């Protein structure tokens with residue numbers, strides 16, 4: 109589910125998965141539609157070739173409220189990290205199947221000798237999920 113502008117990733121109006129996604133990933137789309145989100149504003153598969161790393165970057169203004177999204181790592185083998193500029197070190201995320209972080213913080217992915225992928229699904233968290241993770245109100 110592509111968007112023209114990064115800022116539109118949380119906008120739910122009039123969006124649908126691409127024809128290709130519906131044709132090749134029907135089970136994945138059924139799973140994504142069951143995530144604890146009000147709706148899906150953007151979904152993309154992020155792959156890394158063997159020995160490649162994800163360059164340290166920020167996706168958003170660090171002072172903005174964190175974007176609401178779920179990063180799925182089906183094989184739990186993609187080592188995401190948040191870069192701590194003050195301490196000049198990386199804080200590895202737990203190797204897990206699903207995570208969320210403030211994408212306004214510097215972050216990247218460590219290299220590994222095998223292909224890795226994740227699925228980033230952007231959309232506002234639903235109220236039940238928001239309560240489970242301790243967020244009282246929508247962040248944006």
Ligand SMILES: [Fe+2]
Nearest residue numbers: 165166167211
């Ligand atoms: Fe990013």
